[in-house]
Structures are given as structure tokens and as C-alpha cells.
Amino acid sequence: MSISTVPSVTGILNHTSNSNSYSKSKSYDIPNLRKNIINLLHQNHNNLKHVQSIHAKAIKNATQKDPFVLFQLLRLYCKLNSIDHATKLFHCTQNPNVYLYTSLIDGYVSYGLYHDALKLYTHMANHDVLLDNYAVTSVLKACVFQRALGNGREVHGQVFKNGLGLDRSIALKLVELYGKCGELDDARKVFDKMPERDFVARTILMGLCFDHGMVEEGVREFDEINTRDAVCWTAVIDGLVRNGELNKGLEMFREMQVKGVKPNEVTFVCVLSACSQLGALELGRWIHMYMRRCNVKVNRFVAGALINMYSRCGDIDEALVLFNEMKVKDVPTYNSMIVGLALHGKSIAAIELFREMLYMNLRPNSITFVGVLNACSHGGRWNYAAQVRETMGKGGISKEPGCSSIEVNSVLHEFFAGDVRHPERERIYKKLKELNYLTKLEGYSPSTETQLLQTLECIIEF
Incomplete structure (x- = not known):
């Protein structure tokens, strides 16, 4: 990770540690100075420039080496997304303790720098810094996001080596890590060893079962949960719908209502998705009314789910009303409306909405691309489709390549559209041409009469 130049506020750290100013500071009232600096940091915790100024003050009064001040500064730099300053401060610190390591690891994870978080944890372990539960939990977060199963197993081993025991927060992260990496047996083993298998732990395990298509196991875990809150109910509904x-x-969802548990925004997104896929317009309308009774705030996620439900269930006018009522619209919201209009053959309205989206400086994605081209196919507007493809090309947006795989002699071979890296590609493509010729001889040909396939052909051309 490249570290940008840090202002002189932190740069002074490089040459103050051995100066006479620090020895003179022994006569100062260090505890009071530390207290004042920390109080100032608390009061200005949302302002990066003020934090930098306070940092400069700490350097002047020689409290910059105080571990409490260092911890607060590092934590605030990470919180304010000034990861460069945090990294520079850390590396200017001699013999950082576990709290400083943990703060920076947390900062890296929050910033999406998972590889840096893993490297820093390895550095900490190699320098015999005594681990604690917070440090382990922080690095396991990085392992989960990175799907770093090997690193996670190493951390798991270090937990036992350092005698930390199976702390609840560590166990929950290990269950999540093993489950996300497809090692459900290991996730179950960690879960079974937990001294307290509460509803949070079971909800995580239940969600992992649904993630891997193990519906019956997921429902079984749900049945084992005695205390079921809205999060737990939403997790099982979401798992079933997915x-x-x-x-x-x-x-x-009906049972949730009978039990008197109030749904949240995510619950409604899940059930609206089910209505959308079933084409259950009347049930979707009732759920919309029930949301109003529950005083649920219609955020962009809920609004997108409502628009999607109404448009897919046949009421495009209600979808448009909801869309026009929204004060803040993002790319997914526009996509839902464009796809809905295309579905109902309203090609002109869909194209106008696409133009509005560009005017609002919102960057279209591949879903937008498919929606607009679908609208063009319904309206026979192939000239405009060509313009859309050109616009998407200039924006660097492309369709994800098609992918297929086959297992031969216990070896998995993956093929992507346009990929020529396979060592046997020449023989494979030669055989495909032969098969294509034989299928045509038998009278088989692709069905291109539907407008959807015509749209897909345009996508392939792009």
C-alpha cells in the first residue's frame, strides 16, 4: 500500500524523540497534559484538521509518545478515513503495543485493505506482541472478507497456542469464516464447542446453511432458537426466498406477525422480493399498506423493492408514482424503473429515464445496459441501442463474460467467453466446430424469434 506524504504535523515525529525537548518535558505535569490532549481529541473527533492540530500540540508538549494519546490519535485517524496518517503514526512509534496494532488492523479492515490487515497481524505475531481477543477478532474480520481460509486456520491455531480459549467473539468469527469458505463441518465443530450457543450464534449458523442451499438444515437451526427477534426472523425469511x-x-412472515414481532426494512425487502417472483400483486399491495401501518421508513432499498414488485406484478403506474415520489435516487433505483418500463414495452419512457440518469451524473452499470437494450428491442429502436452500446463502451462498462465448467478425470476446467488461455484451446474449438456442424445437419438452430434473445445478441456483439 502506498503511503502519501503526511503533513508536517506527523512528520515532526521523526526527529523529536531524541531531542532535548522531551527531557525537559519531564518537568511538565504529563498526566494533566495527557488529559487535556485526550479531552481535546474527544471534543474534535469528527474534524480531521482539528485532530491534526491537536497532534501538533501533543508533539510540542512532548505527550506524543504517551500510549494513551497515541491510541486516541491512531483510532481517530482510522475513524476519519485518514489511513495514511494512521500508518505513518504507527510506524513512527517504537515498540507499539497490542492496542495500537488492533486499532490499525481495524482501520485497514474498515478501509477495505484486508491484505494489509493480515500482514500487520503477522508482523505483530512475529514480534512476540501478546495477542488478545480484540486483536484476534479484528484480523478474523479481514479473513472473512478476504475468504482467507489458510490465514484463518493459522489464527485459530494461535488462539489455542496463546491460551486465549474460545472467546465468544472469536468463536462467532471462526464460525462465519469456515462457513463462508464452504467448510461447514469445521463451522459446526467450532459452534458445538461454544459454551454459550445463543440465538446470535444460531442465527449465523442458520444463515450459512441457507448460503449453501441447505434449506432443511437452516430451518432446523431456526427451530432450535428460543429467543427470536426481527433479525432472526428476517434471516430465515431471506434464506427461504433466496x-x-x-x-x-x-x-x-405470517408466523412472524402472529408472534407479534415487528418487521424491519430488510424483512419487507425480502417478502416483496417473494411477491415479485410469484407475481402476487394483491399480496404485495397489502404488504405495502402494512408497511405504512408499521411506520416503516421507505429508504432507497425498500423503495427499490416496491418499484420492482409493482412493475413485475403488472402495475407499472404505481411503480412510476413511487419512483417520482423519491427524493434521492441512486443507480439501483433507476435500474429497477428502467427494467420495469422495458418489461411493459414502454421503450420511450425507459430511454428518457436513462438519459435523465446520465444527466444526473449517475454511472450506469451492466444492469442498466441490459434494461435499456431490452427497451430498445421492444420498441425496435436498434439505432439507439447502438448509441447505448457506444456510451457504455466509453464508460468502461461491459457485460461479465459467460462462464462454463466441466470436470474431466477429477480436474475442473473453466471456460470464459473470449478466453484463449486454455492449453488445449485449439483442439477444443475444433471439436466445437464439428459439433456445431453436426447439430445443423440434424436440423437444430437457435430460436431467435423472441425479442429477449435479440437483445442478448446485441449484448454479445458489444
Whole structure:
């Protein structure tokens, strides 16, 4: 990771440690100075420039080496997304303690620098810094996001080596890590060893089962939970809907109401998705009314789900009303409306909405691309489709390449559209041409009469 030049506020750290100013500071009232600096940092915790000024003051009164001041400065730099300053401050510190390591690891994770977080943790372990539960939990977050199973196993081993025991926060992260990496047996082993298998732990395990299509196991875990809050109910509804068990998901929603648990915004997004896929317009309308009764705030996620439900269930006018009522619209919101208009054959309105999106300086993505081209296919506007493809090309947006895989002699081979890296590509493409010729001889040909396939052909050309 490249570290940008840090202002002189932190640069002074490089040459003050051995100066006479620090020895003179022994006569100062260090505890009071430290207290004043920390109080100032608390009062200005949302302003980066003020934090930098306070840092400069700490350097002048020789409290910059105080571990409490260092910890607060490092934590605030990370919180204010000034990761360069935090890194510079850390590396200017002699013999940083576990709290400083943990703060910077947390900062890296929050900033999405998972590889840097793992490297820093390894550095800490190699320098015999005594680990604690917070440091381990922080690095396990990075392992989860990075799907770094090997690193996670090493950390798991260090937990036992350092005698930390299976702390609840560590155990929960290990369960999540193993589950996300497809090692459900290991996730279950960690879960079974937890002294307190509460509803939070079971909810995590239940979600992992649904992630891997293990619907029955997920429902079984849900049945084992005694205390079920809105998060728990939402997790089981979401898991069922994602796995195509739409009616079961809606049944769970009804049971949730019977039990008197108030749904949250995410719950409504899940059930509206089920209605959308089932084409259940009347049920979707009732859920919309129920949301109003529950005084649920219609944020952009809920609004997008409502627009998607109404447009897919046949009421494009209501979808437009909701869209026009929204004060803040983002790319997914525009995408939902464009796709809905295209679905209903309103090509002109979809194209106008796309133009409005560009005018608002919102960057279209591949979903926008498919939606607009679908609208063009319905309206026969192929000239405009060409312009859309050109616009998307200039914006650097492209369709994800098609992918297929086949296992031969216990070896998995993956193929991507336009990929020529396979060592046997010449023989493979030769055989494909032969198969294509034979299928045509048998009278087989692709069906291109539908407008959707015509749209896909345009995408392929792009």
C-alpha cells in the first residue's frame, strides 16, 4: 500500500524523540497534559484538521509518545478515513503495543485493505506482541472478507497456542469464516464447542446453511432458537426466498406477525422480493399498506423493492408514482424503473429515464445496459441501442463474460467467453466446430424469434 506524504504535523515525529525537548518535558505535569490532549481529541473527533492540530500540540508538549494519546490519535485517524496518517503514526512509534496494532488492523479492515490487515497481524505475531481477543477478532474480520481460509486456520491455531480459549467473539468469527469458505463441518465443530450457543450464534449458523442451499438444515437451526427477534426472523425469511422457497418464506412472515414481532426494512425487502417472483400483486399491495401501518421508513432499498414488485406484478403506474415520489435516487433505483418500463414495452419512457440518469451524473452499470437494450428491442429502436452500446463502451462498462465448467478425470476446467488461455484451446474449438456442424445437419438452430434473445445478441456483439 502506498503511503502519501503526511503533513508536517506527523512528520515532526521523526526527529523529536531524541531531542532535548522531551527531557525537559519531564518537568511538565504529563498526566494533566495527557488529559487535556485526550479531552481535546474527544471534543474534535469528527474534524480531521482539528485532530491534526491537536497532534501538533501533543508533539510540542512532548505527550506524543504517551500510549494513551497515541491510541486516541491512531483510532481517530482510522475513524476519519485518514489511513495514511494512521500508518505513518504507527510506524513512527517504537515498540507499539497490542492496542495500537488492533486499532490499525481495524482501520485497514474498515478501509477495505484486508491484505494489509493480515500482514500487520503477522508482523505483530512475529514480534512476540501478546495477542488478545480484540486483536484476534479484528484480523478474523479481514479473513472473512478476504475468504482467507489458510490465514484463518493459522489464527485459530494461535488462539489455542496463546491460551486465549474460545472467546465468544472469536468463536462467532471462526464460525462465519469456515462457513463462508464452504467448510461447514469445521463451522459446526467450532459452534458445538461454544459454551454459550445463543440465538446470535444460531442465527449465523442458520444463515450459512441457507448460503449453501441447505434449506432443511437452516430451518432446523431456526427451530432450535428460543429467543427470536426481527433479525432472526428476517434471516430465515431471506434464506427461504433466496433458495426459491417463496411460499415458505411468506408463511414465515405470517408466523412472524402472529408472534407479534415487528418487521424491519430488510424483512419487507425480502417478502416483496417473494411477491415479485410469484407475481402476487394483491399480496404485495397489502404488504405495502402494512408497511405504512408499521411506520416503516421507505429508504432507497425498500423503495427499490416496491418499484420492482409493482412493475413485475403488472402495475407499472404505481411503480412510476413511487419512483417520482423519491427524493434521492441512486443507480439501483433507476435500474429497477428502467427494467420495469422495458418489461411493459414502454421503450420511450425507459430511454428518457436513462438519459435523465446520465444527466444526473449517475454511472450506469451492466444492469442498466441490459434494461435499456431490452427497451430498445421492444420498441425496435436498434439505432439507439447502438448509441447505448457506444456510451457504455466509453464508460468502461461491459457485460461479465459467460462462464462454463466441466470436470474431466477429477480436474475442473473453466471456460470464459473470449478466453484463449486454455492449453488445449485449439483442439477444443475444433471439436466445437464439428459439433456445431453436426447439430445443423440434424436440423437444430437457435430460436431467435423472441425479442429477449435479440437483445442478448446485441449484448454479445458489444
